Amino acid sequence: MPGYNSAVLQELLDGCLRKNRRSQELLYKQFYGYAMSICLRYTKSREEGKEILNDGFLKVFTKLETYDPERPFKTWLSRIMINTALDHYRQELRRDVFDNVEAGENVSVDETVISKLSHEELISLIQKLTPAYRIVFSLYVIDGYTHEEIADQLNISLGASKSNLSRAREKLREMLSKINIDNYDRVAR
Structure with a gap:
């Protein structure tokens, strides 16, 4: 994470655990671009991406005690954003029909x-x-x-x-x- 060392990150995370609004805001701003880039891959629009991002950060702030500081924070954050996108997908498109073909032809992209x-x-x-x-x-x-x-x-x-x-x-x-x-x-x- 550019500009942040592990001590500063840990201080921010500690503040978030104490429900400090300023720490939450700083963490959100620091990881906004990274998290949004993940969310956009799973959505059809920027607005939908923002919705998933905000839901994801809500999970980050409510489940932060489950984060293991021995592991990279970005990896944990990424997993939460992906799971939030999948949850959103399941809620919104539960009735979407999946093609059930046993094997598709292998098409490569140039x-x-x-x-x-x-x-x-x-x-x-x-x-x-x-x-x-x-x-x-x-x-x-x-x-x-x-x-x-x-x-x-x-x-x-x-x-x-x-x-x-x-x-x-x-x-x-x-x-x-x-x-x-x-x-x-x-x-x-």
Whole structure:
């Protein structure tokens, strides 16, 4: 964490444990960008991301006594934000239909095109995916969950997880192709 050493962080966390509003505000501000970047990967809009972020920080402040200071705070915070996003997803989209195909074709996304995109552009593309595709893609590709863990977290089959990932990659590839065509058209004019 830039600008904060472990002693300063521990002092902030101690203040939060004492329900000190100023400590809570400082912790929120210090980790806002990091936590928001996690939340945006799981939502379709910045507003929804903020809602999840605020719910996540509420959990941070109410469950801070469970944090183990021997482990990195960012890892713990990340886990809370991801779980909050998944909780939000389950509440809002309980009836969303998951494709239950036993195995999707393995579609890769052109890495050279992705490397030219800014972080914001990539997040924007991910946000355009359907909720089922967005959640599985983010969990698997960005946060490193296995298909077994995803299936368990979302209460879907292993095949549905694999299929949703495959279809998310295909949709991203289609969006990236469109970006390339649009950029080519602009340059060609």
